[in-house]
Amino acid sequence: KILELEPDLIIGLNGIENADKLAEIAPTVLFTYGKVDYLQQFIEIGKVVNKEKEATAWVADFKTRAAEAGKKIKEKIGEDATVTVAENFNKQFYIYGDNWGRGTEILYQEMGLKMPEKVKETALEPGYYAISQEVLGEYAGDYVIFSMFQDQDNSFTDAAWFKDLEAVKNGHLFEVNANAFYFNDPITLEHQLKFFEEKFLQ
Incomplete structure (x- = not known):
């Protein structure tokens, strides 16, 4: 081929x-x-x-734009607000550290947003950590970026424990298309940055 x-x-x-x-x-x-x-x-x-030369210029520009967006977001949600990145795959949930795609690089590295302590303890070093669905609340921050595959069983969103999450009740859980959020290449990063600006600052 x-x-x-x-x-x-x-x-x-x-x-x-x-x-x-x-x-x-x-x-x-x-x-x-x-x-x-x-x-x-x-x-x-x-x-x-x-x-x-072009790649280096894009990186410098991207870092500047992401940092500026992060500053605006922190002004709106508060310096101490926490953000969790989670994903559903094959009825298993995963939470992510700061360098495993899914927008983690932008949120934590470029914007400097805070990770909940329990996520930091379990997912930061390995990059990701598997949890059962029902304990998501123990890892969920004030805001949750939830990466979902449309061809997976996502019926958990109707469960009482899910609806009871503070982030869900406060309208602070943002669902993303997992296929579009999976990587950390420039095209994906631009898409992620735009999404975060729209969701956090709307």
Whole structure:
């Protein structure tokens, strides 16, 4: 399939299979995910395609815009307000640290919003932490960004324990399309930033 595309360059992750065969098709550059931070990763890819200057300029601009949005959000919700990022997948809930996609990089790293202590204790170091649905309330902050796959069983939103969450009762639970929020590439980051500005500042 890749051969049919006749690529001039192949970029991938270092864990992919048949990397040696790919290198026979075209020059192949493999990256180790997490070796550098998410924005530096974009700059590294920029270097490969001779667009380092453009990539670096975008990163600087993005950081500025995200920080400004974070300042406005903190002014509105309060410096001490906490935010939890959660996801439903195969009837299992996950909560996330500050570098696992789903908007976590923007919320925690760029905007400097606070993570609930229990999320910090369990999810910050590994990046994510699996919990059962009914204990979400123990990890839920003042605001919850809830990542949902539309093809999953999301009937829990009708459950009494879910409706009883403070974030739900206060209108502070924001559902996001998991497929659109999954990654931390520039296109996804722009989408996430716009979403947070609209939801938190509306």
